[in-house]
Amino acid sequence: MSNMESLVEAVKAGEEEDAVTYVKAVIEEGHEVVNIVASLTDGMREVGDAFGKMELFLPEMVMAADAMTAAMDELKPLIEASAAGMVAKGTVVIGTVEGDVHVIGKEIVVRMLRANGFEVHDLGYNVNTLDFIKKAIEVKADIIGASALMSTTMPNQRELVKLLTEMGCRDDYHVIIGGAPVTQPWVEEIGADSWGENAAKSIEILEGIAEKIGKNNV
Ligand code: B12
The missing domain is CATH 1.10.1240.10 (Methionine synthase domain)
Structure with missing residues (x-):
């Protein structure tokens, strides 16, 4: 072996x-x-x-x-x-949605994002939907990332997009969602922007977003 x-x-x-x-x-x-x-x-x-x-x-x-x-x-x-000396490519607010304690995958994404030059505000787990948004407004985030590992907590990803829309700030953020049960059809159904299928794919997508918003300094 x-x-x-x-x-x-x-x-x-x-x-x-x-x-x-x-x-x-x-x-x-x-x-x-x-x-x-x-x-x-x-x-x-x-x-x-x-x-x-x-x-x-x-x-x-x-x-x-x-x-x-x-x-x-x-x-x-x-x-x-590998993150040493990089200028922030974009600001990300990330967390695991309310009712969900799974953090391993989200923490991998957090570490990889930091390693790739993103400024990351990690809210941890069991994060209330409004708290994602409050933090995003406070730190002038470009990206909001929400992790959900259970079919019972995935609806909170939908809630996040819905609340952003109701608060009139949906277009201010790129919303990327992840977690083992998440799929592309789910992303489309709830109106999120992208699916972080795994850490490598997430970085690839967000590097593209950084380029679009003019924050790709590497
Ligand atoms: C480890 C684990 C636990 C650990 C969590 C430890 C921790 N500190 O995180 C413990 C033992 C505590 C746990 C508890 C429970 N668990 Co659990 N758990 C798992 C397990 C086996 C692995 C999850 C994991 O860490 N995977 C490894 C990481 C690296 O992969 P990942 O999370 O998918 O992350 C990658 C991508 O998805 C993506 N990604 C993830 N998040 C994000 C976020 C963003 C923004 C982006 C861009 C990308 C991204 O990138 C990551 C890296 O590549 C899963 C099985 C599974 N298929 O996922 C069950 C699983 C999720 N658990 C399950 C259950 C039922 C529970 C419990 C309810 C059990 C119980 N009876 O108490 C509790 C839940 C408590 C709660 N309220 O949350 C079920 C959920 C079923 C459902 N309803 O959908 C699963 C699917 C197991 C099963 N087959 O039944 N669990």
Whole structure:
């Protein structure tokens, strides 16, 4: 088994110490951070699928999440190092919607955005819809990002777009939404602007937006 495979297996099994050992090994081997993150994300999706089929239970999902977080902490300096000396490409307000505590994916996006020169205001999780907007107005954001991981909390992404429209400021922001259950048809249905399918795709889309609004300084 390669170190990358062992890393994914360690995360899936919730073996935090092994996850740290193997993530250090794959960093040492020179794997691209985006590829490491993509492998870990696939592993977490498998955990979720197994949970959905009741092949594993909540404590195991919690342990997998902790192992994933420990692995991500090792990657943090690598991701952040590339941001040094950049001028902000745009200001992003981001959070996980109300009723939802899933943060792992959103935090990956936050780190990658910062690493790519965006100014990011991370509101955390269980974020009230109006709080996204208040913060966006306060920091003069260009982009609002909302994460939702559950079918029961996705309606809060719709609520965000609706409230922006009602407040007359919909056109002031590019609204990007993400989270495993989000799809392009959902983006269109609720009137958001784009779908951050994964961290790499999200950066690609928002780099394009930065260019459009004239904030691409690189
Ligand atoms: C880890 C996990 C947890 C952890 C979360 C830990 C944490 N600190 O975040 C814990 C154990 C706490 C947890 C709790 C629960 N969970 Co949970 N969880 C998961 C799991 C396995 C993985 C999620 C994850 O971290 N994936 C890895 C990351 C990297 O991927 P990602 O989130 O998709 O993010 C990527 C993209 O989507 C995108 N992205 C994500 N957000 C954003 C935002 C923006 C702006 C952009 C641009 C891009 C973007 O970029 C990311 C990086 O590439 C999923 C399964 C799944 N298929 O997603 C279930 C899952 C989401 N959970 C589920 C459930 C049911 C729960 C609980 C209700 C369980 C319970 N009975 O208590 C609670 C929810 C509590 C609550 N109110 O929120 C269900 C949801 C089902 C549904 N209703 O839709 C899932 C789908 C599992 C399943 N198959 O049943 N969970």
